[in-house]
Amino acid sequence: MNMKKEVVKYAKMCFDNGLTTGTSGNVSLKKEDVIYITPSALPYNEMEESDVLEVDLKSGEITAGHRNPSSETQMHRFIYLQDQNIGAIVHTHSTFATIFACANLPIPPVHYTIADIGRGVSVAPYARYGSEKLAKNVVETLGENNGVLLANHGVVAVGATLQDAYRRSEVIEEVAHFAYGSYTLNNVKPLSNEDLDDALEGFKSYVSG
Ligand SMILES: [Zn+2]
Numbered sequence: 001m002n003m004k005k006e007v008v009k010y011a012k013m014c015f016d017n018g019l020t021t022g023t024s025g026n027v028s029l030k031k032e033d034v035i036y037i038t039p040s041a042l043p044y045n046e047m048e049e050s051d052v053l054e055v056d057l058k059s060g061e062i063t064a065g066h067r068n069p070s071s072e073t074q075m076h077r078f079i080y081l082q083d084q085n086i087g088a089i090v091h092t093h094s095t096f097a098t099i100f101a102c103a104n105l106p107i108p109p110v111h112y113t114i115a116d117i118g119r120g121v122s123v124a125p126y127a128r129y130g131s132e133k134l135a136k137n138v139v140e141t142l143g144e145n146n147g148v149l150l151a152n153h154g155v156v157a158v159g160a161t162l163q164d165a166y167r168r169s170e171v172i173e174e175v176a177h178f179a180y181g182s183y184t185l186n187n188v189k190p191l192s193n194e195d196l197d198d199a200l201e202g203f204k205s206y207v208s209g
Contacts, residue, residue, distance in 0.1 A: 003029050003036045004052040010162045014092055015044035019169055025092040026070035029162055030080050033057040039067035071130035078135040088162040090169045093154040096176035101149040107176050108190040114175045115199040117168055118145030126151035147172045
């Protein structure tokens with residue numbers, strides 16, 4: 001697999017499908033001890049494979065690339081270091097997920113698809129963007145889940161592959177939208193843990209075709 005091509009492809013999908021605007025958000029992929037990550041402050045429609053940076057997982061040093069790395073490189077690195085099973089990360093400021101993040105409210109599990117992320121999506125405490133404190137807060141709150149909100153900032157989704165992390169970013173945004181609607185109808189009905197576990201079991205045995 002061409003790692004840089006994959007990173008550009010999904011970064012552009014985030015933009016094309018409305019999960020990001022301008023230059024916000026970032027996408028990364030990990031292979032062995034190398035993190036492939038999008039650069040900072042480069043419009044998505046101008047991004048090419050040669051703009052993707054390589055960062056050493058252990059030291060955090062940039063080993064290849066001519067641009068500045070994403071401001072959240074440290075956060076990506078901390079997440080990978082914490083869990084070896086995570087191979088890809090998508091960070092966006094997608095609108096409805098970020099509304100919950102700004103309100104410091106977890107996204108309640110109002111739709112069964114959220115079971116793939118966790119029992120809802122929790123909020124990591126605020127710390128300045130790009131800071132080590134934010135990276136630590138995110139890792140701590142993420143725990144075993146596949147997604148987390150960043151207070152007054154945005155959302156992170158993880159997966160073994162970029163396809164997984166990207167799909168989860170979309171699911172979180174969609175469920176945040178549903179939850180927002182439920183709040184406006186003044187009737188939020190979260191699923192029980194039992195129902196969420198049951199849905200998750202269903203996903204595991206689901207074979208597409
Ligand atoms: Zn951000």
